[in-house]
Amino acid sequence: MTTPLEDFRQKLISVCQNCNRDPETVTLVAVSKKQSLTKIHEAYRQNQMDFGENYVQEALEKQQSLKITQIRWHLIGPVQTNKINKVIGHFFLIHSIDSYETAVEFNKRAEKNNLKISILLQINLANEETKSGQSKEELLKKWEDYQKLKYLEIKGLMTMPPLSNNPESSRTYFKELKLLATKLKLKELSMGTSSDWKVAVEEGATLIRIGTAVFGDRSS
Numbered sequence: 001m002t003t004p005l006e007d008f009r010q011k012l013i014s015v016c017q018n019c020n021r022d023p024e025t026v027t028l029v030a031v032s033k034k035q036s037l038t039k040i041h042e043a044y045r046q047n048q049m050d051f052g053e054n055y056v057q058e059a060l061e062k063q064q065s066l067k068i069t070q071i072r073w074h075l076i077g078p079v080q081t082n083k084i085n086k087v088i089g090h091f092f093l094i095h096s097i098d099s100y101e102t103a104v105e106f107n108k109r110a111e112k113n114n115l116k117i118s119i120l121l122q123i124n125l126a127n128e129e130t131k132s133g134q135s136k137e138e139l140l141k142k143w144e145d146y147q148k149l150k151y152l153e154i155k156g157l158m159t160m161p162p163l164s165n166n167p168e169s170s171r172t173y174f175k176e177l178k179l180l181a182t183k184l185k186l187k188e189l190s191m192g193t194s195s196d197w198k199v200a201v202e203e204g205a206t207l208i209r210i211g212t213a214v215f216g217d218r219s220s
């Protein structure tokens with residue numbers, strides 16, 4: 001019998017083959033927010049090393065309980081300024097730097113800790129009020145200033161397109177993110193969730209953030 005995670009990996013391989021991409025270039029980030037330690041451990045035993053969490057407190061508690069140093073923890077939710085200190089040094093990659101001001105705060109605290117941290121800039125392409133992230137225009141306006149934040153390694157961009165029942169409606173946003181990243185010479189593209197990851201892979205995602213499709217429904 002195969003597990004949902006193994007099934008997902010198979011599907012990912014075939015989607016990659018269909019669009020001529022090497023599956024090794026797409027990292028599956030298993031989004032474990034509101035999932036039990038048991039489920040995370042099961043996935044880890046199936047060689048899953050990248051896990052995504054939205055909430056700082058929940059993530060740190062899970063790290064403490066599991067104590068598995070091989071796991072690469074990704075932070076994919078917004079971080080309040082007063083929690084930034086707790087985050088520094090605890091995540092492999094932070095996907096959700098939502099404004100230049102947030103980046104400045106992260107840079108300050110990284111400098112204090114003398115640590116370089118890897119980040120993605122979250123872009124709100126549809127300029128939705130309800131979503132975090134900076135607009136494309138804000139990013140371009142601040143791009144030179146971003147270069148001065150020496151304790152941040154900007155690896156790429158992240159986006160969450162508007163909710164829709166049709167995964168195809170995400171395509172235009174994924175294309176736009178890819179174009180923007182190419183223009184800025186950024187390599188990583190964190191895009192695609194359980195509902196629209198196939199489209200994201202076709203459009204060049206290097207990190208896909210998958211929760212329910214690998215873990216089932218969340219507990220709350």
Ligand SMILES: *Cc1c(COP(=O)(O)O)cnc(C)c1O
Nearest residue numbers: 031054076193194209210211212
């Ligand atoms: C919860 C979440 C996901 C995963 O969503 P699923 O629909 O469960 O795959 C991905 N990205 C972000 C930012 C999330 O908050």
